[in-house]
Amino acid sequence: MKSPARKEVLTFVESLMAQYCEGCFLHRQLIKDGGRRKAHQFCISQCTVGQQIKEFGKKLS
Template sequence: MKELNRKELLGHVETLMIQYCKGCFLHQHLKKEGGRRAAHRFCISNCTVGEQLQEYGKKLS
């Protein structure tokens, strides 16, 4: 697979966030029940989209 440049990586990140994260019912529910921190922790550690976003972040660094 070819290496993506920074602009392409950011485009993939934006697409993922718009497609899956914007309006996520689970995030909204967790935020309501456990607070913003709990919802964010779930997205980072348990959500498959969050894991993919972390991989893109590592490539950006």
């Protein structure tokens, strides 16, 4: 069974992604210009929302 804290973190990350990441113009443009890998790298290294999600991911492992 999952702990309540883990569920809260997952719920928060899902809400962040739904609010900010879905339909992100910059992400779509980076995919067109440089491919999925480049867009993903930008999101996890330079995007403030992506950095927050990365920090929450560290708490899960």
